[in-house]
Amino acid sequence: MQDILFDFISKYIALTEEEKNAIVSLDIFRSVKKGTTLLKKGQRSKDSYFVLKGCIRTFYLIDGEEKTTAFYTEMDALTPHCVINKAPSEYFISCVEDCILSVSNSDMEAEVNGKFPKFEIMCRKLSEELLAKKQIDFDEFRTSSPEQRYLNLLQNRPDLFQRIPQHQIASYLGIKPQSLSRLRARITNKG
Amino acid sequence: MQDILFDFISKYIALTEEEKNAIVSLDIFRSVKKGTTLLKKGQRSKDSYFVLKGCIRTFYLIDGEEKTTAFYTEMDALTPHCVINKAPSEYFISCVEDCILSVSNSDMEAEVNGKFPKFEIMCRKLSEELLAKKQIDFDEFRTSSPEQRYLNLLQNRPDLFQRIPQHQIASYLGIKPQSLSRLRARITNKG
């Protein structure tokens, strides 16, 4: 299972056996049940997540309504905003499925970065890459209609439709569940 | 004028006079006329921009229509996606106003980073901070209606309405110019 983490890391830096052992000895792997809340609004967490198996999502609670803003699945890394800016979290994080996660604390990361400077390089590369990806995703969202966003999602992340409740996907697309149902019906009647 | 750049840098790292001189000697300051296109779709540029004065925007050309996705004003830094992923640009960059820009090439940056390791730290901090900000902006956009987005923009960047054509702001809000006009009329008739 931890091989997934090492596969991911190998995209950015090469690891020696010694370094791999150092990571394993940190004992960062966690099994988490579906529905578990990993972070609540207002909390000040230092934990970052890497998804080995399963799916977690971030959502806001606005006027009593959940607004899902992201899904993280296998090989996705999530450093909550509150870890970066050291302020209480604006949003929630919870498990959509039973998950196996690698949970790393920012203090631990600082320690590992001290011991193995390679990791600092990885973090820089990773955050640059994530910024570039986030920019493109944002642009795509901004320049698309809900229907186009739905078709894009179907194209780029078809697995989400098999594992995530429709109302959470609707929220992610920026519309209501009823509108998603209707939109789907509209599309099938066209094709 | 270059003091603006040094003020900006001082938020991340402290600079010696020697380092400041090294930057000035790079001769990176450029005056650019309103309407100038800095980057076209399909080009492979290595240039990053820092706005000292004026305003530049990024936009896509989709079905013959300009879709504006960002405005950069004083103290904003823009590293185009094509610089990061070394692929042809998907979008255009042009000047909304006469501008004074600091234009830095990624080769130059590598050189400066080599001479002054401090700069590498600044780049890491900056890209982490930008990622965090981008995430929050995206979440806000995702969870808002066009009307809320308009009100937020009015709150957070009121200057844009004084310096940018309405149809570009409409596009930025994800709607048509006519809808922005109507939306504004609707709001004034309410209040």
Added chain:
DNA sequence: ATCACTCGTTCACTTAAGTTAAGAAATGAA
């Protein structure tokens, strides 16, 4: 000064999403 062009607004009409409500299907717990 004139002409062409862009820009912003308004209007009438169309299309799609929000809202409210109801019911069927699936899920989970006792």
Added chain:
DNA sequence: TTCATTTCTTAACTTAAGTGAACGAGTGAT
């Protein structure tokens, strides 16, 4: 299994954005 809850769909109606067109105000070029 049964019962309650959640999830998804459908429908009727409301609201807001898209579309196409027209108009006046401003801008720039000649």
